[in-house]
Amino acid sequence: MSSDPFGALGEYLTANEAIGLAVLLEAGAHTAHALRSINTGRRERVANLLSGARLGHADPALSAAVLRAVAGAKAVHRQLVPVWTMPGNEATVGHLTGEFHRLVTGARLSVTCATYNFTKNSNMWHALRLASEQPGVSVCVYVDCEKGDSGKVKAQLPLATVYRSAQLSDGRSIVSHAKFVVVDREIVLLTSANFSYNAETRNIEFGLLIQDNGLATSIESTMSSKHGSLYMLANG
Structure with a gap:
C-alpha cells in the first residue's frame, strides 16, 4: 500500500470522478453505491484507494471534503505545454508523435479526437485501436467525409465510434478541419x-497540450451536439 494513500487517491481520480463520489457520499450513499458512478474498469482500483485512505460512508463529511479538494485541485490546475513537429531532430520540446501516442495509449476513461486527414501510416492508427480495446475506455473519432476515409477508419477501429462530416442542404460536403485529442475529459491536445x-x-x-477539465468537457459536448447535423455515423 502506498505510504501516501491520499496522494495516491488524488493522483488516480479524475476531477469528475472525485466530485461524483463526494456528492453521493454527502447524500448518504453507501460506499459501494457511490462507487457505481465510477467506470467499471476503474471501480476496483478506486475502491481500494478509498479504503487505503479510510474514506467512505463511515465518515461522509471528511470523505466528501477530501474528494472535493481533489476535484478542486485538478479543476484549477492548468498546464500549457508546446508540442512541435519538425524535420529531423529540430523539435526539442514536446515531440508531436510521442505526445499523441502517450496520451491515447494512457487513456483511462475516454478518447475523443478529430482530424481532417487520417492515414494508416499515422502513429494514431494503432494507438487509437489499442485504446479502444482497453476495458472501460470509449473512443470517438471525427474525420472529414472526403479526406478522412471514414470507412477505412471504422474498419481499423471496430470498437470505436466514428463520425464523418455531413453534407449541406445544397449537396456540398462540409469540411471538417478541426484537429484535437481529448483524453479522459481532462487533457486536451490542440494541434495544426x-x-x-x-x-x-x-x-x-505546432500544438498546445492543455490540462483543463472545463475545456475538455466543452469540446466534447459541442461535438456531441452536432451529431445528426454536421456529423453522421460512419458505415461499419
Missing part, C-alpha cells in the same frame, strides 16, 4: 497536425 506520418514527423506543426 493531421493524423499522418508527415504531420507527425516531417512537417513543421
Whole structure:
C-alpha cells in the first residue's frame, strides 16, 4: 500500500470522478453505491484507494471534503505545454508523435479526437485501436467525409465510434478541419497536425497540450451536439 494513500487517491481520480463520489457520499450513499458512478474498469482500483485512505460512508463529511479538494485541485490546475513537429531532430520540446501516442495509449476513461486527414501510416492508427480495446475506455473519432476515409477508419477501429462530416442542404460536403485529442475529459491536445506520418514527423506543426477539465468537457459536448447535423455515423 502506498505510504501516501491520499496522494495516491488524488493522483488516480479524475476531477469528475472525485466530485461524483463526494456528492453521493454527502447524500448518504453507501460506499459501494457511490462507487457505481465510477467506470467499471476503474471501480476496483478506486475502491481500494478509498479504503487505503479510510474514506467512505463511515465518515461522509471528511470523505466528501477530501474528494472535493481533489476535484478542486485538478479543476484549477492548468498546464500549457508546446508540442512541435519538425524535420529531423529540430523539435526539442514536446515531440508531436510521442505526445499523441502517450496520451491515447494512457487513456483511462475516454478518447475523443478529430482530424481532417487520417492515414494508416499515422502513429494514431494503432494507438487509437489499442485504446479502444482497453476495458472501460470509449473512443470517438471525427474525420472529414472526403479526406478522412471514414470507412477505412471504422474498419481499423471496430470498437470505436466514428463520425464523418455531413453534407449541406445544397449537396456540398462540409469540411471538417478541426484537429484535437481529448483524453479522459481532462487533457486536451490542440494541434495544426493531421493524423499522418508527415504531420507527425516531417512537417513543421505546432500544438498546445492543455490540462483543463472545463475545456475538455466543452469540446466534447459541442461535438456531441452536432451529431445528426454536421456529423453522421460512419458505415461499419
